[in-house]
Amino acid sequence: MGIFADRADAGRQLGLRLAYLRAQDAVVLGLPRGGVPVAFEVAAALDAPLDVIIVRKLGVPVQPELAMGAIGEDGTYALDKHAVSFMKVKQEELRAVERQERALLDARVARFRAGRTRMDLHGRVAVVVDDGIATGLTARVACSIARKLGAARVILAVPVAPADALATLTEPDEVVCLATPRQLTAVGYYYRSFSPTSDDEVVWLLDAAAERLERARSAAGNPGLDEDVQILADGVRLQGHMHLPVPAAGVVVFAHGSGSGRHSPRNRFVASTLQRAGLGTLLLDLLGPGEELDRANVFNIELLALRLTSATNWLASRPDTASCSVGFIGASTGAGAALWAAAEQGARIGAVVSRGGRPDLAGERLALVRAPTLLIVGSADHRVLELNRRAKALMRCPNRLDLVQGASHLFDEPGTLEEAAILARDWFVQYLLPGDGGRAAEGSVPA
Structure with a gap:
C-alpha cells in the first residue's frame, strides 16, 4: 500500500498534524528503534527536545511476532491475558521470555542513555511516538511510563494503527493517528521503505536532535x-x-x-x-x-x-x-x-x-x-x-x-x-x- 515514503516522511506528516503543540512545553519521546526516526521529525516540527522511552514486546514463544505483553523502564508492565490463555503459554515460558526481554531492555537503556540524562517530564506535555501500532501493548506501557515520570499530559502520536486497538487505549489523554484502517495486516505495509533502524542510527538521531535544539536556542538568544x-x-x-x-x-x-x-x-x-x-x-x-x-x-x-x-x-x-x-x-x-x-x-x-x-x-x-x-x-x-x-x-x-x-x-x-x-x-x-x-x-x- 505504502502511503508513507519512509519513517522520516511519516514523521514530517505527523509533525504537521501536531503543529498546535509548538507553543506548548512538549517533549517528544520516540520508541526505539523504529519510532525514533519518526519522532526525530516530529521534534523538529515542534521545535521540541527528543528523548526515548524504551519498551520491549513480550512475544509468544512459538510465534515471537505475536505480542502477549510488553515491559518498559522502571518496571512498567502490561500483559494480554487473553493471548496468554489462547496460545496456552505456561508461566515458566512467560517468565523466561520476560527475563530475556528485560536483559535486552537494560542493554538498550545503557546504550541509548550513555552520557545523557533522561528528560524531565514533570508538568510537561509528553508526545509518545512510534512508527505504528499493531496491538497497542507497547504504546500502553510507554504512555504509562511517561505518566509515571510526571507528564501533565500524555499524547500518543503514530502514523498508522488499527481503529479497534486505538479504541482500547486509556493510558494517553489524546491519540493522534494519520491512518486508522479497520484491519492492519502489518505496519510495514503502509510504508514504501520500511528498512530496519539500527542502534547506531538511534544514537545519531538523539545527538543530532540535541544539536539542532541547541542551535535553535542560540539563534533565538542571538538574532x-x-x-x-x-x-x-x-x-x-x-x-x-x-x-x-x-x-x-x-x-x-x-x-x-x-x-x-x-x-x-x-x-x-x-x-x-x-x-x-x-x-x-x-x-x-x-x-x-x-x-x-x-x-x-x-x-x-x-x-x-x-x-x-x-x-x-x-x-x-x-x-x-x-x-x-x-x-x-x-x-x-x-x-x-x-x-x-x-x-x-x-x-x-x-x-x-x-x-x-x-x-x-x-x-x-x-x-x-x-x-x-x-x-x-x-x-x-x-x-x-x-x-x-x-x-x-x-x-x-x-x-x-x-x-x-x-x-x-x-x-x-x-x-x-x-x-x-x-x-x-x-x-x-x-x-x-x-x-x-x-x-x-x-x-x-x-x-
Whole structure:
C-alpha cells in the first residue's frame, strides 16, 4: 500500500498534524528503534527536545511476532491475558521470555542513555511516538511510563494503527493517528521503505536532535545580522536581504525565477524555517527593476546563474561569511539557474534544493553538478514532476526526489509549503552545518 515514503516522511506528516503543540512545553519521546526516526521529525516540527522511552514486546514463544505483553523502564508492565490463555503459554515460558526481554531492555537503556540524562517530564506535555501500532501493548506501557515520570499530559502520536486497538487505549489523554484502517495486516505495509533502524542510527538521531535544539536556542538568544544588502553584478546592483546568525556556518542563497526573491511570501516563509535551524539566508532579486520587465530574462538561465555566482563571490569577500558553506535553493526557473551555477562553481557549493522548480533548464550541466541536490515537487504538479524525474536521471551527484502529497505547483494547499520547508531545512542542515553531515537521508521517492 505504502502511503508513507519512509519513517522520516511519516514523521514530517505527523509533525504537521501536531503543529498546535509548538507553543506548548512538549517533549517528544520516540520508541526505539523504529519510532525514533519518526519522532526525530516530529521534534523538529515542534521545535521540541527528543528523548526515548524504551519498551520491549513480550512475544509468544512459538510465534515471537505475536505480542502477549510488553515491559518498559522502571518496571512498567502490561500483559494480554487473553493471548496468554489462547496460545496456552505456561508461566515458566512467560517468565523466561520476560527475563530475556528485560536483559535486552537494560542493554538498550545503557546504550541509548550513555552520557545523557533522561528528560524531565514533570508538568510537561509528553508526545509518545512510534512508527505504528499493531496491538497497542507497547504504546500502553510507554504512555504509562511517561505518566509515571510526571507528564501533565500524555499524547500518543503514530502514523498508522488499527481503529479497534486505538479504541482500547486509556493510558494517553489524546491519540493522534494519520491512518486508522479497520484491519492492519502489518505496519510495514503502509510504508514504501520500511528498512530496519539500527542502534547506531538511534544514537545519531538523539545527538543530532540535541544539536539542532541547541542551535535553535542560540539563534533565538542571538538574532545576529538582519539587514538589506546590495550586490554589484555586471554593473547592476542586485537588491537582497540577509539574515546571519552569529557565528555563521552556512548560508542559503534564494534563487527566484521571476527575479524578485526578496518579497516572495513563500521564500520568506521557507527562509524563516531555515533560520530557526541556525542557517543564514540571503533572499536576492536576481534581476534589476528594469530587467524583470522583460519576460525573456526570467528564462535566461545563464544570466541568472551568473548573478548567483556573483552572490557567492560577494559572500566569500565578507569577513563574516567567508568561511561559510554556501547552498542554493531555487524555485521555478531559479532552480535551473541554481543548478547551472552549482555546476560552474563545483565544490564551492555545499548543497542545492529545488522547490517546485525547473531543474531541467540547466540542461547538460546537470551531469556536472557535484553538490548534493534535493528536488521537491508537489504530487499534483504532474508536468513539473515529470520534468524533475528526467532531470534527476541526468544527475551524477548525490540526489533525491521528494514528493509533497497533495501539493500543486505553488504549494498553496494547507501544510504543503511547511512540509517543503522542512524537507529543505533538513537537507541544508545535513550538508551545510558542521556535525550534521555524513548520514544519508532515509529513503527516497523513486524517479
